[in-house]
Amino acid sequence: MAHGTALIYDEEMTKYKLLWVDPACKIEVPERLSVSYEALVRNGLADRCVSIPVREATDAEILLVHSDEYLEAVKKTPYMTLEDLKEFTLQFGDVYFHPNIYRCAKLAAGSALQLVDSVMMERVRNGMALVRPPGHHSMRSAASGFCVFNNVAIAARYAKQKYGVKRVLIVDWDIHHGQGVQYCFEDDPRGVFGKGRIIFGCLKCNILVFVLFIFNSVLYFSWHRYEHQKFWPQLRESDYDSVGKEKGAGFNINLPWNQVGMENSDYLSVFCHVLLPVAYEFCPDLVLVCAGFDSAIGDPEGEMCATPDIFAHLTHLLMNLAGGRLCAVLEGGYNLTSLPQSVCQTVQTLLGDPLPQLANLSGPCRSALESLQCLRSAQKQYWGSLKHTASPTAANISTKRIRIAEGEVEEEEKTELGEEEKNSEEKVWHEPPKRPCPPIRAASVLPDDVACPDGCKRITKDIHPLVVSRLKDHLVQEAEDGDALATFSTLVSLVQKMEKNEVGSGLALVGDVIKAMMCVVQHVSPDLNRVLVVCVGNGKIPSHISRDGKVLVLQISSDASEEQQSKHYISVCLQKGCCNTSGFMQAVLGLLLPVGYEYNPDLVVLVRMPDSGVCDVVWKQLTGLLQSFAKGHTLVLMQEKENSCVGPTASILLGDPAPPLETLQAPDREDVDAVERLRRRLQADWKLLQTTSEYTS
Ligand SMILES: CC(O)(O)CCCCCNCCCN
Numbered sequence: 001m002a003h004g005t006a007l008i009y010d011e012e013m014t015k016y017k018l019l020w021v022d023p024a025c026k027i028e029v030p031e032r033l034s035v036s037y038e039a040l041v042r043n044g045l046a047d048r049c050v051s052i053p054v055r056e057a058t059d060a061e062i063l064l065v066h067s068d069e070y071l072e073a074v075k076k077t078p079y080m081t082l083e084d085l086k087e088f089t090l091q092f093g094d095v096y097f098h099p100n101i102y103r104c105a106k107l108a109a110g111s112a113l114q115l116v117d118s119v120m121m122e123r124v125r126n127g128m129a130l131v132r133p134p135g136h137h138s139m140r141s142a143a144s145g146f147c148v149f150n151n152v153a154i155a156a157r158y159a160k161q162k163y164g165v166k167r168v169l170i171v172d173w174d175i176h177h178g179q180g181v182q183y184c185f186e187d188d189p190r191g192v193f194g195k196g197r198i199i200f201g202c203l204k205c206n207i208l209v210f211v212l213f214i215f216n217s218v219l220y221f222s223w224h225r226y227e228h229q230k231f232w233p234q235l236r237e238s239d240y241d242s243v244g245k246e247k248g249a250g251f252n253i254n255l256p257w258n259q260v261g262m263e264n265s266d267y268l269s270v271f272c273h274v275l276l277p278v279a280y281e282f283c284p285d286l287v288l289v290c291a292g293f294d295s296a297i298g299d300p301e302g303e304m305c306a307t308p309d310i311f312a313h314l315t316h317l318l319m320n321l322a323g324g325r326l327c328a329v330l331e332g333g334y335n336l337t338s339l340p341q342s343v344c345q346t347v348q349t350l351l352g353d354p355l356p357q358l359a360n361l362s363g364p365c366r367s368a369l370e371s372l373q374c375l376r377s378a379q380k381q382y383w384g385s386l387k388h389t390a391s392p393t394a395a396n397i398s399t400k401r402i403r404i405a406e407g408e409v410e411e412e413e414k415t416e417l418g419e420e421e422k423n424s425e426e427k428v429w430h431e432p433p434k435r436p437c438p439p440i441r442a443a444s445v446l447p448d449d450v451a452c453p454d455g456c457k458r459i460t461k462d463i464h465p466l467v468v469s470r471l472k473d474h475l476v477q478e479a480e481d482g483d484a485l486a487t488f489s490t491l492v493s494l495v496q497k498m499e500k501n502e503v504g505s506g507l508a509l510v511g512d513v514i515k516a517m518m519c520v521v522q523h524v525s526p527d528l529n530r531v532l533v534v535c536v537g538n539g540k541i542p543s544h545i546s547r548d549g550k551v552l553v554l555q556i557s558s559d560a561s562e563e564q565q566s567k568h569y570i571s572v573c574l575q576k577g578c579c580n581t582s583g584f585m586q587a588v589l590g591l592l593l594p595v596g597y598e599y600n601p602d603l604v605v606l607v608r609m610p611d612s613g614v615c616d617v618v619w620k621q622l623t624g625l626l627q628s629f630a631k632g633h634t635l636v637l638m639q640e641k642e643n644s645c646v647g648p649t650a651s652i653l654l655g656d657p658a659p660p661l662e663t664l665q666a667p668d669r670e671d672v673d674a675v676e677r678l679r680r681r682l683q684a685d686w687k688l689l690q691t692t693s694e695y696t697s
């Protein structure tokens with residue numbers, strides 16, 4: 001298991017800048033890179049990373065994406081006069097050249113390749129490259145949008161060629177559409193078989209099983225400010241209906257933001273309801289991130305309102321893919337305050353530090369819901385997890401681009417205001433909270449004969465008289481069982497240690513998981529406002545514990561709970577319970593994550609019911625994803641006889657990435673329907689469950 005986070009930076013890449021007046025390019029300044037690196041140093045993050053040297057990309061590597069004539073032309077720029085440079089620049093859009101930009105562009109591309117090497121050779125687990133010039137707009141024979149060589153596209157091709165990586169996921173959270181990446185891969189021959197889609201018609205049960213054999217492919221996901229094609233680069237092919245061509249269909253995913261002001265809730269709902277379900281189904285071997293931070297609040301380009309700590313969560317949600325192999329390469333980001341904060345949030349998560357809690361999330365706004373729904377329905381024929389998406393009715397989808405094209409709506413002037421006209425009100429936001437690592441990362445409460453996993457700290461059982469007396473009131477029959485009492489009071493003191501951040505997370509083998517959970521829930525201190533209880537497997541959970549909203553119970557099992565479902569008592573009934581991986585993951589990504597984010601608990605209790613049937617990799621994925629909440633304070637309760645689960649659970653709580661699931665097949669129809677029904681019913685209470693706009697008031 002690879003450990004460590006690479007950081008690639010060299011000040012040489014600050015040594016070029018705009019040499020003439022050009023309002024479109026003046027925001028792309030060298031300080032973007034230096035303030036980001038200095039913030040990492042100041043916050044003690046740079047020292048914790050493995051420093052990997054930069055190198056220049058070779059011609060051959062650049063030619064993986066760009067044409068020979070383009071490379072030859074760029075090679076001439078170091079020797080050009082100022083006038084020649086201006087002349088040369090004119091053939092491209094919103095980009096500038098400089099005598100040193102060719103060298104820096106080779107270093108930027110080379111940095112991305114160094115990052116791929118470090119991760120693929122397992123010198124590190126993941127990493128970030130702080131580079132200039134950015135890359136995702138540059139095309140085969142053209143520079144564009146401050147970009148000269150397409151750093152991430154070159155890295156994807158390089159990974160496939162040198163390491164035989166079959167499936168690469170590129171996530172582009174920069175606020176501009178990386179059209180250069182889209183062009184590069186949309187007609188990418190998908191390997192020998194292309195995306196072989198083999199359909200087994202099983203006549204007798206009359207169910208078509210779409211089995212996607214995915215070969216050698218690059219899946220590109222980008223969200224971007226679009227405003228119905230009014231925002232740069234104003235391309236028709238940046239809209240949600242560009243899904244990739246022929247065999248590449250389904251491998252290009254565009255989420256257009258048709259309004260500014262998008263917030264954390266909008267970003268998370270797109271991750272939960274589109275990107276993550278598709279990414280898990282795709283099952284990449286490597287994740288590359290076009291890490292642009294102009295999607296953060298305060299940025300003059302994006303004009304969005306998502307706060308820097310959102311990138312801690314976006315990064316974490318991707319770290320459970322591809323066995324944690326994640327390479328983040330800087331693209332945009334022009335606010336010299338939110339950019340370094342966002343870079344620090346990203347690197348701190350790559351290092352495995354606890355995540356910040358995201359406060360007062362609500363639902364996605366109407367415009368985001370429209371984009372979300374359009375995208376899901378445009379992609380549903382390619383992805384099993386989206387197969388049962390409701391198709392947008394004309395009524396509730398006002399894709400203004402279409403109406404503008406059909407002349408219904410008069411052309412509005414370009415939305416992009418000049419720098420001076422931009423709404424002058426300065427955005428303000430809180431500095432992201434500190435994310436201190438607790439002295440004990442993971443603690444365990446185990447029977448004496450069960451070994452404590454490496455890295456875990458065993459909490460010896462002790463009996464607190466105060467706790468015991470209170471326990472006795474509730475658990476009469478245990479009163480006589482000294483051992484149970486000792487275990488329960490030890491669990492309560494463990495949770496108290498979590499509240500004080502002395503302990504990160506805990507795991508315990510107990511005689512009765514439900515009783516243990518009840519005891520913990522009833523004895524958490526009053527200043528723990530909300531407890532999320534996730535129960536995996538069948539078994540009766542007393543519903544009265546969730547009455548006052550202080551506890552939210554979400555159970556995934558195979559027995560339909562006759563219990564009245566309520567806002568805080570959610571029971572997901574799956575055909576095959578926890579055995580069917582894709583059904584289970586659909587419930588986790590489409591229900592548990594959104595509800596968990598909105599509920600924003602201070603403690604998570606993960607209960608593995610006896611004979612849950614959940615398989616190891618899914619259990620580890622779930623445990624990893626639950627670290628998103630409560631600053632990572634998760635208490636895992638398992639039945640005494642399940643000793644074999646202790647090691648795997650501990651490895652995740654200690655920060656190891658969950659192993660990748662296999663490429664997921666489409667979930668069973670019944671499971672999708674069950675999750676969809678439940679989502680529809682609960683979205684009135686939990687707005688982050690919404691995926692269609694007809695429900696917004
Ligand atoms: C890497 C990147 O995506 O951030 C580059 C963005 C280029 C924007 C070009 N238009 C700028 C107009 C200035 N108001």
Ligand SMILES: [Zn+2]
Nearest residue numbers: 174175176332
């Ligand atoms: Zn950008």
